Amino acid sequence: MRIGTIDVWPPLLLAPMAGLTHSALRTTILNYGGVGLLSTEMLAAERLPSERPEHSPSLVRTARESPLSYQLLLTDDKNIPRIFEALHRLQADVVDLNLGCPAPLVRRAGGGSRLMDNPAQVRRIVASARKQTALPLSAKIRLGETLNEETLCDFCRMLADEGIDMLTVHARLRAEPFIRPPRWGWVAKVKQWVHIPVIANGSIDSVDSARACLRESGADGLMIGRAAARMPWIFAAIARTIYGMEIPEPDVRLPRLYAAFVEALTERFRPERRLGRLKEFTHHFAANYFFGHHLAARVQASGTIEEAWSHAAAFFAANDPAHTE
Helix, strand or coil, rough: CCCCEEEEECCCCCCCCCCCCCCCCCHHHHHCCEEEEEEEEEEHHHHHHHCCCCCCCCCCCCCCCCCEEEEECCCCCHHHHHHHHHHHHHHCCCCCCCEECCCCHHCCCCCHHHHHCCHHHEEEEHHHHHHHCCCCEEEEECCCCCCCHHHHHHHHHHHHHCCCEEEEEEEECCCCCCCCCCCHHHHHHHHHCCCCEEEEEECCCHHHHHHHHHHHHHEEEEECCCCCHHCCCHHHHHHHCCCCCCCCCCCCCCHHHHHHHHHHHHHHHHHHHHHHHHHHHHHHHHHCCCCHHHHHHHHHCCHHHHHHHHHHHHHHHHHHHCCCC
């Protein structure tokens, strides 16, 4: 799959997720393989020009993490030149515009899914961004406030006409929760309306669901979010099974995976930035165990990363004795 000037293979993308898609998770996923495009967390665009990658947990990056998409939270087209100057300095591979986040705080600020209510504003943002860079530009959207084919079609075509190179569609309405089954059939509609690659996102959490989504949506690729934190090997499994990539069968040893994640946090992040990220990751990772809620609760109650690791090691010794080496 080609996005602007870069080739992405396999067409499996990591979704941007606050507190999760940082360097430690990205390299954990890379240890298994199968991911075609990585992503940062959602970045406050206005702060980028003054942020330093050695201090910002959202900008920490190792040489392995490529290609890497930087997702921007914008509310208007002000300061676009300075923002893209920073992105070029950071050596972004792709720039993604967040047009779908439903979080109330983001919407109140005028960003995320609120921007879909103002196509003229979005047009100005995209046109301005396109003038500033030759980097591939992508956008991530939801289906809107209500199911309206004409409104959604016009919006998607506008994005493509203004220079967006790839469109990711989270196949839910703005107010629909994750427990609501995604509307993958609407991704198929978007695919018919635009000439650029269309990526499906929403409840892709196994090889079977990936296959079902591709069948129903006809999408050019898949974006995986929460399941990537629970099962960082999911990209490798899908790449092997669906895309025929010659990737070794994932060697999934959960305690070893968790220990490597803690080590990555300790090596790359300042002390005050480690524990919160471990707690966020553990919330998802713990679902791999029948009694995982005990692991999540003990880590959540920890005051230091050392205490959290001590609790985790004790949990693994009791619940995963065959794989504690």
